[in-house]
Amino acid sequence: MNQLSVVHHPHLNKFSQQSLHPSTISITKRFIDILGAIVGLFITTVIAIPIAIITLIIDPGPIFYSQIRCGLNGRNFRIWKFRSMVVNADKLKHLVKNQAQGHIFKSVNDPRITSVGKFLRRTSLDEFPQFWNVLIGDMSLVGTRPPTPDEVMHYEPRHWERLRVKPGMTGEWQTRGRSSIKDFETIVQMDLDYQRKWSIAYDLHLVYKTIWVVLKKSGAC
Template identity: 65%
Template sequence: MTIQSPETSFPIVIVDNYPVMKMPKRLTVLEAVLFKQVCHKYLASGSLSEQLILDFKETEFMDSSGIGALVHNFKAAKSKNVALILYHTSPPVMAVLSLTGLDEVIPITSTLETAQPSPGLPQPPETHPSVCSWIKRTIDIIGSLVGLLITAFLFIPIAITIKIDSPGPIFFHQTRCGWLGKRFRMTKFRSMCVNAEELKEKVANQAQGAIFKNTNDPRITTVGRFLRRTSLDELPQFWNVLKGEMSLVGTRPPTPDEVENYEVPQWQRLNVKPGMTGEWQVYGRSRITNFEQVIELDLRYQKNWSHWYDLQLILKTLLIVFRKNSGAV
């Protein structure tokens, strides 16, 4: 992945004895990479102030790459005992911080000058046209309602087989990261043993990068393998789609520990909502063993997105879902 440096230098000026870093008008992948580099260079410079102020007064747009760089720099500053403080956050930046919950993690101040952010509720940023498309959202609602009806019809036989095969809960809940990295609780039919999360570190990871794969994962139950091969384990995710946390079609929803290892450019995949299916499901599925392939497919989806393209991916998913070895592992 080739990244060219944008025409901005992130200058640091001294205001009231505090180092203040001027943020650019846009904080997307190009600026975010440089933002991380400049901030880490400053933190490695030696004599540091107890605080580093990030001046977002002129910033009009920030996407998931900007969030990724901000999270990276916040953790790096904390390791150096430097308080990273956001100053004069503009409404667009505040919208992103509120959406992701970072406004409760990273300190925000407006005391260095008298100007205040514009009143009113901040509007969510348009990181990708699919996020704000009412047509896509309508399709999601209709599709999720149909999916939930199917789930209700199949619930009793699936629940019984899960219980007989492996005593324990019917559902498996896991925290995943959605649009712009906002965390949500994803639900599936349980396909692994009850203590699967505790046993994860004992299972070899056959994938490369920030994903976990093992084609013969011993934690998967007998019924679980069938549920995964037929994608029946994913039926409860229609509830996540109805709530707006996911979409019928999108990118693969990562876990927080996967996002923890992302480099700044890889945060681009979070510019759209995660989906129950997508490029990774149709063209990669369980065959993907390299995280760079996931990134490539996710970015290709964002580039090629249209309502017709979504429908094509849904139809292709239905055609391949019952094929031998097509299911997730």
């Protein structure tokens, strides 16, 4: 399978024939995404140097980490982050117990996360490179979290509904629990709630709420 193609799944053809979600064709949403991405990339450039220096000192290796994820209608794309785990983290995944239920992987106190990585994740700084994904249109500022191809291969028809919108840097999951939510079906329901409630005003509300949650979690307020 071409890594940057559409993931192959028996329910994909039926799913792709459904009507487009309004958020995927909204010019206003796309304009906000581009504006937000430009501002975000400027901040990313500023913080990249100190993050690079600290990362190289604590755990030498690449500064960025990329992974293939599934976006709108199951289309594959490459997501970018500041590296928060050891260099060979993907090869060690099988050694870590999955504490989540369903088609997601999550582990509290994952031993593969570096000391600087814990800080990056707590403050969500590790996700700033994703502003590039937003700028080129693979992602949106607000949407659903993009799953990995191996997760999507196990999806049932109802799970595909969450891929009717672009994946986002933030969304319902990030603002309503994130790390504490380990049940995949709960995440799917949140994604479907977002689709039903979507509007430009609601997107802006979630962006504001995300900033508040991150600042509160990092101890900045």
